[in-house]
Amino acid sequence: MTINLSTANEFIARHIGPRQADEQAMLATLGFDSLEGLSASVIPQSIKGTSVLDLPDGQSEADALASIKAIAAKNQLCKTYIGQGYYNCHTPSPILRNLLENPAWYTAYTPYQPEISQGRLESLLNFQTLISDLTGLPISNASLLDEATAAAEAMTFCKRLSKNKSSHSFFASSHCHPQTLDVLRTRAEPLGIKVVVADERELTDVSPFFGALLQYPASNGDVFDYRELVERFHSANALVAVAADLLALTLLTPPGEFGADVAIGSAQRFGVPLGFGGPHAAYFATRDTFKRDMPGRLVGVSVDRHGKPALRLAMQTREQHIRREKATSNICTAQVLLANIASMYAVYHGPKGLIQIAQRIHQLTAILAQGLSALGLTVEQEQFFDTLTLNTGNNTAALHTKAHARQINLRVIDGQRLGLSLDETSGQSDVIALWALLAADGQALPDFEALASTVTSTLPPALQRQSPILSHPVFNRYHSETELMRYLRRLADKDLALDRTMIPLGSCTMKLNAASEMIPVTWAEFGNLHPFAPAEQSLGYQQLTTELEAMLCAATGYDAISLQPNAGSQGEYAGLLAIRAYHHSRGDERRDICLIPSSAHGTNPATANMAGMRVVVTACDARGNVDIEDLRAKAIEHSDHLAALMITYPSTHGVFEEGIREICGIIHDNGGQVYIDGANMNAMVGLCAPGKFGGDVSHLNLHKTFCIPHGGGGPGVGPIGVKSHLTPFLPGHAAMERKEGAVCAAPFGSASILPITWMYIRMMGGEGLKRASQLAILNANYIARRLEEHYPVLYSGSNGLVAHECILDLRPLKESSGISVDDVAKRLIDFGFHAPTMSFPVAGTLMIEPTESESKEELDRFCQAMICIREEIREVESGGLDKEDNPLKNAPHTAAEMIGEWTHPYSREQAVYPVASLIEGKYWPPVGRVDNVFGDRNLICACPSIESYQEA
Known part of the structure; x- marks a missing residue:
């Protein structure tokens, strides 16, 4: 017997859902005998033959992991003190295991359907509360892309809202991070905005500016008192944005308390790895007056149809779809997973833990600075948090070379100065190693213990924080691993993600994120x-x-x-x-x-x-x-x-x-x-x-x-x-x-x-990628064909086929039964499905994209749900179900509703077990249908007190 000894590539079959027999059955439903025949009918003649997919055969999972491990090994991990907005930190293991590496969190979709997103919405509300508390500003969004683009959003925000309407100049402090200034210039130029970069301490006339950006603490380490400067900008009708370090804000007066109109920055050092630059959650906080102009998403508290508190995305969630070319931002994707990590980092450590981390970093930096001064080095800062700039003159290049030889990275500032920042991972040995690096040959090193017993805070007394942080119970309860683990599980259990069910969102392509890819x-x-x-x-x-x-x-x-x-x-x-x-x-x-x-x-x-x-x-x-x-x-x-x-x-x-x-x-x-x-x-x-x-x-x-x-x-x-x-x-x-x-x-x-x-x-290799596209097209056409007698497919190609997604037209049903696209979407939750894309690109429609990763069994389960829902609509049309009190208008149904008084004319069984397969694996939504209007009229966008809930 001959055995093939080459490693089998099992991955393609594991990525693609339908088995060979299923594929043939689906093709037969469509009237084709091969994928090639289907593809030839779908792809227009004018663009056939344009594919140039010149890629080798796919590797097995084990071989690909070995290949990328060899690539990863070429990255050299050194002790890094570069700072400049990026810091080493510890990702707590329970957050790493139960959130970052957990498909219940990373495969979830944007929470536009709030009833099946209460867990991640709660985590994002915690994030907003964290940001509002630390910045001293009442409104925070649920994350932006990074600090630099958040600064650019702040610039255009100031332009819209500033009363200095004739100005087209924006002031940016030369103490901002260099990468932030670069992105500001990129974003300003097409809009005709002039970015003026200068030292704010030398700024005599602020009248030319509609807004300003300041860094707190400064990129070079200084902690400046900006109170008087902010007043000057305000007197000139300019708005002020402050890029602030969140960890420093546990010890420093928050921007909102010294008059800033906007605070932006990065939450990276709250447990998110450096990752060669990302992804990291940025934040944007502002005053209540400006909430309707804030870019990005905002989580708010509303109520469901039973009057129970429920979370949702509030106000201008997709304002670019409403205002289009008049939109103030094109932000669609944010950094939710990373915001959730930062949120849980704060939940796990609590206010005392965060303050303790910040104090330790600051104390180490103060000891380092004292020791460097004792060694005869010039430290430019007298007041600082975690960052120092050293005037090392003509010795700068040699010191960088010496540092690299010892696998230490310092910040390159210019030919005469270098910088360094300590972080959560720094310790006594690092301080001593830095002294040894920077000392002259043969020079005795300072006594760490002696300095540690005498050194005091170098933060400006007038700027030391007096206001409390994170007093809400959520930040003061889950400090043991057991409690945090259960909290994360409890939140995840409220949600629907790809680890539970197909998410058939058109245009959003919710497909398998394979474990081998994630590792x-x-x-x-x-x-x-x-x-x-x-x-x-x-x-x-x-x-x-x-x-x-x-x-x-x-x-x-x-x-x-x-x-x-x-x-x-x-x-x-x-x-x-x-x-x-x-x-x-x-x-x-x-x-x-x-x-x-x-x-x-x-x-x-x-x-x-x-x-x-x-x-x-x-x-x-x-x-x-x-x-x-x-x-x-x-x-x-x-x-x-x-x-x-x-x-x-x-x-x-x-x-x-x-x-x-x-x-x-x-x-x-x-x-x-x-x-x-x-x-x-x-x-x-x-x-x-x-x-x-x-x-x-x-x-x-x-x-x-x-x-x-x-x-x-x-x-x-x-x-x-x-x-x-x-x-x-x-x-x-x-x-x-x-x-x-x-x-x-x-x-x-x-x-x-x-x-x-x-x-x-x-x-996947070239052939695997082509097969994935073909199966995506097959799955979409299979759904369209199975559902077309129940719901009209709005658009198709000249051959009656769709591409990778199909649009079902529900508008006639609204006229015949009063059932809306919203009702169908919410009823799907009772069947354990996330809704398809609603009312885009055509109002009153559902756009469905099954992707290649879903099996025929799952496609059939979805089709069965949609057909059952159509039968319920027919009952409404015929009078068998009440036009207002029916399973669609009342969907989704909660478990709590089942044990209460039942006054509906349809049965409890029809409400929650419309198909028998749900009995084994029922998803119970934690809330009923959320009242969107109530949430906007009574906006609460930070963790509310019990009293707030009661008042609502």
């Missing part, structure tokens, strides 16, 4: 590297990113990739900036019109506005395709000013438009560039390539097509692919060859989760 994320070799560490220490990351860029080029047909954008929204922005810079390089500054189809995702017009472009909307035809003649007319009308077209492909309506090549040709003929939104790339990999059928630039959602998990609303990664003529205009960074044009704080954005996509592509 490398928490390896120290990837997690403990500072983004500004010397290049020779990040050879593993350099290999990983180079290989990943090549893989993504192969998948898309583009010539170059930038991995820097740390969200899909930022990828859109970087793509339009590249187009804008290209036109400007050719002397075409007048090109500022961006054509966008009416069906586009709301972030598209918002992004175009942020990139300084004017939006012109083009029509769609009755089948959901771009109206090519309307597009042609508008392209010709604006040909002298046409900058770009933003188009999603396959379309937002879930079909492959036949005329995509013609559309691209029209734009190119009129001098524009084509931006193809890659949100729906999961239907194209291995079948067609946007870079080969007319696209000039695309962003890719690695948290969709390429398996990075959604994390309850983030992290995301949105790299862009470009054709060669746009390559010079990819995002730059001070740490890269091209220094200008940074769109986020770190050169490779959310670098530590890039191994997920590397692993996915390496294990």
Whole structure:
């Protein structure tokens, strides 16, 4: 007997849901005998043969893990004191195991359906409370992307709200982190904002500015008293934003107490690994007066239909979909998973623990500074928290060389000075090692114990915090591992994530995040590297990113990739900036019109506005395709000013438009560039390539097509692919060859989760990726076919097929029965399902995307639920169920409701066990349907007291 001794690649079959027999049965339902035949009918003739997926065969899980382990080993882990907004910290093990590595948390979707998201909403409410308490400002959002982009959001926030309407100048302190200043400049230029960087201590006239950004403590370590300066800015009708270190705020007067209008910053050092720059949760806090203008998501407290407190996303949750090109921000993905880690870090340590950590760091820094002074070194700061700047003169370069030889990284400031920051992981031995490094040869080192017994706080007495922090019970209870473990389990049990059920969200591609892909994320070799560490220490990351860029080029047909954008929204922005810079390089500054189809995702017009472009909307035809003649007319009308077209492909309506090549040709003929939104790339990999059928630039959602998990609303990664003529205009960074044009704080954005996509592509290989696209199309068409006799499929291609998602039209049901799309979505919860995408891109519809990862059994279970719901609607239509008091209008039903008085005309069994399969594995929503209007009218967005609940 001959045995195949090569390692089997089992991964493709484990990633893809349907088995071979299921696949054949589904194909037969559609009238096809092969995947190739189905693909040939779905992909338009004009773009067939454009795929260039030149990738090797997939590796087994074990082999791929061994390969990436060898890459990780090339990263060198040194003692790092660089600081500059990034700090080593300890991720408490119960948070690592029960949250970061737990699919109940990392596979969850953004909590737009609040009834099945109460656990992560509570954790985010804790985060908002943490931020509000520490900053002294009453309103905080549920996270942004990173500190630098949060600062940019603060700048445009100040521009909108400042009473100094004639000003276009924004002041930024030279003591801000350099990467923050770089992103500010990038974001300001298209909007006509002038960023003035200077030392605020030398600022005599504040009247020219609509706003200001200050760093607290300063990037170089100083702790400045900004009270008088803030008053001066306010007297000139300018608003003030303060970038503040959260850990320092446990000891320092919060920005809200010295007059700041906005506080922004990073929550990274609250338990989130360095990760070569990300992902890390940023925060944004402001005054109650400004709450409706705050970017990002806000968790608020409302009530459900029983009057029980319930959480939900409040107010302007998706304002870019409502205001479109008038939106003030294009933020869609945030950093929820990381915000939850920071939230639980505060819950676990509590106020005493956090203060103790901060005091210890500060005490060590004070001892270090005293010892350095005793050694004859010049420490520039007299008042500091954890960071020092040393004037080392002509000896600076030699000291850096000496430090690297001892595997120590210090901060490079300039040729005459170096900096260092201590953190939670620093100890006595580190202080002594730094003294030994910086002392002259033969010089005796200070006595640590002696200094420790005498040194006192160097924080300014007038700025030492007096107000209490984190007094809410949630921060004062879960301090044992047992309690925290159970709290995290209790929250997770309230939610629906991919570990429980299919999440059939159209356009959001909720697919398997395989364990083998996730494992490398928490390896120290990837997690403990500072983004500004010397290049020779990040050879593993350099290999990983180079290989990943090549893989993504192969998948898309583009010539170059930038991995820097740390969200899909930022990828859109970087793509339009590249187009804008290209036109400007050719002397075409007048090109500022961006054509966008009416069906586009709301972030598209918002992004175009942020990139300084004017939006012109083009029509769609009755089948959901771009109206090519309307597009042609508008392209010709604006040909002298046409900058770009933003188009999603396959379309937002879930079909492959036949005329995509013609559309691209029209734009190119009129001098524009084509931006193809890659949100729906999961239907194209291995079948067609946007870079080969007319696209000039695309962003890719690695948290969709390429398996990075959604994390309850983030992290995301949105790299862009470009054709060669746009390559010079990819995002730059001070740490890269091209220094200008940074769109986020770190050169490779959310670098530590890039191994997920590397692993996915390496294990799938070219054939596996193509098969995934084909199965995504098969699964979507199977659902469409099974449900079409119950719900009309709104759009399909010329052959009656859809792409990777389908839109069900529920609008006729509203007319015939009074049942709304909301009622169907909430009723699905009773069946244990997350709802599909509601009312996008067409109001009153459900957009369903099953992905390739779901089995036929799960697809059938979902279809059965939808068919049962349609039968209930028929009963409403016929009068068998009351038009107002029926299972759909009252959904979802809670367990508490079952044991109370039952007054409904339908049975309890119909309410909660509409199909027999639910008896074994019932999901019970913790709250009933949430009252959205009540929550906005009675906004509470921090952990409320019992009294607040009672008043509500």
